[in-house]
Amino acid sequence: MLPKIICHIMSSVDGRLLTDRWTDPFNGQSKSELMGVYASIGRKLNTDAWMFGKNTLCEGFFPKQFHLRDTTPLSHPKPYIASHTSDRLFAVIDPDADILYESSTVRGDCIVAILPETAPADYLDYLQKKDISYLFAGAKGDDLRAAMQTLAEVFGVESLSLQGGGIINGAFLHAGLIDELSLVVYPGIDGSAASPSVFEYIGKEHLPARGQSLELLSAKTVQDGIVWLRYCFHKADLT
């Protein structure tokens, strides 16, 4: 069983993600007010869990790294469910198992760290002491399908909103795990080829979205020129 995964993201009209580079609203509204629209649509998606990529989480919340004394892994690590719970969970994939958490929650939602099975026993011990749940994404921490299965089957997550950045969105796209795209288009431009876009797959596959097609479900003008587009994914069987 897998959760339903909705990639929920706000981009400029040129599909870029760095909000501080976008041009200002034409009508004098503050940019942050327009960002609030994205957040409120995100809440309305009403998913059991939401997720940021590691760069986005560390940039905005936990910039420090955990330094290990001993890197020995456990031979058969098991997922850990923290005692503290919240209505909604927050998940992050940390293939290096080195985020130093200053809190066990993000915006009030309990954290589930997704780790490689080779994560050091010391790091797992640290997470347990912080009362932070964890589960595994294969030996290297990159098996997104296995991680999503555990999130559904062990943590009871039936729906998840994947909220960027582009690299983690690209990894989920390549794994064929996205069921819906909820794209909130900000009425402004970045303009640079160097800025990350909605999907930034960094692996070897030439066409990471191969076999996937989008069906438009709805297109709404929200306010101040913001447009909310919802698409469902159709996936061809490529086996």
Ligand SMILES: NC(=O)c1ccc[n+]([C@@H]2O[C@H](COP(=O)([O-])OP(=O)(O)OC[C@H]3O[C@@H](n4cnc5c(N)ncnc54)[C@H](OP(=O)(O)O)[C@@H]3O)[C@@H](O)[C@H]2O)c1
């Ligand atoms: N406009 C928006 O709605 C929005 C939303 C979110 C973020 N953003 C912005 O987007 C910017 C770009 O974020 P980003 O794309 O650089 O980073 P990201 O997607 O937040 O995080 C990418 C990192 O996740 C880790 N990772 C875990 N599993 C992975 C896998 N299977 N494949 C690849 N990487 C995996 C890697 O960390 P390691 O390399 O350390 O292993 C990778 O560098 C951020 O600056 C943020 O501010 C905008």
